[in-house]
Amino acid sequence: xxxxxxxxxxxxxxxxxxxxxxxxxxxxxxxxxxxxxxxxxxxxxxxxxxxxxxxxxxxxxxxxxxxxxxxxxxxxxxxxxxxxxxxxxxxxxxxxxxxxxxxxxxxxxxxxxxxxxxxxxxxxxxxxxxxxxxxxxxxxxxxxxxxxxxxxxxxxxxxxxxxxxxxxxxxxxxxxxxxxxxxxxxxxxxxxxxxxxxxxxxxxxxxxxxxxxxxxxxxxxxxxxxxxxxxxxxxxxxxxxxxxxxxxxxxxxxxxxxxxxxxxxxxxxxxxxxxxxxxxxxxxxxxxxxxxxxxxxxxxxxxxxxxxxxxxxxxxxxxxxxxxxxxxxxxxxxxxxxxxxxxxxxxxxxxxxxxxxxxxxxxxxxxxxxxxxxx
Numbered sequence: 001x002x003x004x005x006x007x008x009x010x011x012x013x014x015x016x017x018x019x020x021x022x023x024x025x026x027x028x029x030x031x032x033x034x035x036x037x038x039x040x041x042x043x044x045x046x047x048x049x050x051x052x053x054x055x056x057x058x059x060x061x062x063x064x065x066x067x068x069x070x071x072x073x074x075x076x077x078x079x080x081x082x083x084x085x086x087x088x089x090x091x092x093x094x095x096x097x098x099x100x101x102x103x104x105x106x107x108x109x110x111x112x113x114x115x116x117x118x119x120x121x122x123x124x125x126x127x128x129x130x131x132x133x134x135x136x137x138x139x140x141x142x143x144x145x146x147x148x149x150x151x152x153x154x155x156x157x158x159x160x161x162x163x164x165x166x167x168x169x170x171x172x173x174x175x176x177x178x179x180x181x182x183x184x185x186x187x188x189x190x191x192x193x194x195x196x197x198x199x200x201x202x203x204x205x206x207x208x209x210x211x212x213x214x215x216x217x218x219x220x221x222x223x224x225x226x227x228x229x230x231x232x233x234x235x236x237x238x239x240x241x242x243x244x245x246x247x248x249x250x251x252x253x254x255x256x257x258x259x260x261x262x263x264x265x266x267x268x269x270x271x272x273x274x275x276x277x278x279x280x281x282x283x284x285x286x287x288x289x290x291x292x293x294x295x296x297x298x299x300x301x302x303x304x305x306x307x308x309x310x311x312x313x314x315x316x317x318x319x320x321x322x323x324x325x326x327x328x329x330x331x332x333x334x335x336x337x338x339x340x341x342x343x344x345x346x347x348x349x350x351x352x353x354x355x356x357x358x359x360x361x362x363x364x365x366x367x368x369x370x371x372x373x374x375x
Contacts, residue, residue: 217230
């Protein structure tokens, strides 16, 4: 009879529990019988925007609001002696905000400690939608050459007319003529590269997102959103975005144009309708997608919202698919282009809509000041 040698594993080869937990992608907390924090893994530090060195020894109420359903879950775990799962929990504090979170509380035998494991279901749904948006955007790559051909021809004539107007007028009219000329140059650069629906990388560098939004506002006020109120709510301390300025202008101009059209369609002209451009910094959102290296930190948030009639439920699920449009003269490519540019910048986009309020929220990576690289 053959004897099979049994290989033993040295204890030195097995990582300790804390190391294992630190390498999990899900946030994990451990609290003692007095609800004091005794452990946070690396993912929990990001999720709760608090380092383990700061948090350990503090009550869990220092992380979440006193009325959080997390406290009821802890009571249920202690009362029942087994694992308890809660879905659709909202966790919030001045440092972070997470919706649609699943929490599992599990007691550690003979210790009085409880392990809390968090799953950000919303983030997973966002990533699934983003992958769908990416696929939809790529499907129109074959249209790029045709669009370039159709757009390139009239640009020279428009630019020449703008130059003649610039020489013939003065004051505000001259500023508008210069704006037309600059926009033609920007569009011609886009057409020459025609990278919007192409796989070739564009030239990226640090971009001030507020300069981009201010330029978009100036264009919109003299064009698609003329007569509408545009409100700016900016966080002036935001770091730069790693991106392409022209593509970002195209992205936000498309969103503002859609917002203006939604307001007009709802009959809110004459100062009643408004578009809000808002920026903020929200640490904690890290996502990884197939084909990407590591987990991308997306703390810079830009929201474009309007007071239009909202997006029909039947349309919302397919909003970024190419050639989908509810407009008689629309091409159905505007939001596909938005999804493509967001994806190229390593970001994600969310949509929330109801009658009277529609918001497109973008999460983008930032540039680390000390290195000049994407954070």
